[in-house]
Amino acid sequence: MHALLIRLCVVALTIVPAGANAASPAGLPEPFIARFSLSAHGARIGETEWSVRPLTTGLYAYESRSNAAGVLALISDEEIVERSEWRFDEGLLRPVYYSYKRSGGKKDRKISVAFDWQNMQARNTAKGRAWNMPVPDGTLDKLSYVLVLMGDLAAEKTNLEYLVADGGKLKTYKLRIEGVERLETALGALDTVRVRRLRTSEDRETLLWCARELNYLPVKIEHKERDGTLLMRIMSVEGLVP
Secondary structure: OOHHHHHHHHHOOOOOOOOOOOOOHHHOOOOEEEEEEEEEOOEEEEEEEEEEEEOOOOEEEEEEEEEEOHHHHHOOOOEEEEEEEEEEEOOEEEEEEEEEEEEOOOOOEEEEEEEEOOOOEEEEEEOOEEEEEEOOOOOEOOOOHHHHHHHHHHOOOOOEEEEEEEOOEEEEEEEEEEEEEEEEEOOEEEEEEEEEEEOOOOOOEEEEEEEHHHOOEEEEEEEEEOOEEEEEEEEEEEOOOO
């Protein structure tokens, strides 16, 4: 699959607080399915589907599934699936298990992170090896942070700083609210909050537009790098009623 599509699938969802995170069961959006188009250099190159659903009592799953589309589908059947399983514990959203799987291309890849909150550790598995790392309260994975971000925006919080288990390390993601914008989408005009991911590199830039009517679900994500701009736009949504 086109290298830009692979990066978008990662960047679009990798945008949590050092310490307790802000999500709560009351602020959790109902189960939903949202579908997005992916484009680069003005051409449609893929589609992504996000879904949130309950599994068993107290356990939830959040999954992102991306495939090539348009002209790119003629030369690639690669698929990228990211999945987060998590529960609420003492008011915190606690990841239980995260996985990333890329298949159907030249190089398959599998990554997993298993969280052991009793011992405050996360076990990473990648490229045939495994290792543990300590994780403080409030640590999220690369998918579950999206729900926390949505909850923080709904609560009108401005300190959008998150701690994420990412790539076998703990990383801090910082975001800044830049303003509000009426955005034309496939769902019609939506009032959004525009959020920027703050990066140390000037060569990369990520912006998210989060819709107030859809519990602050990101309905547009724009990622810029030296070799082009990647766009992710909402196509449809089920379960989030304005």
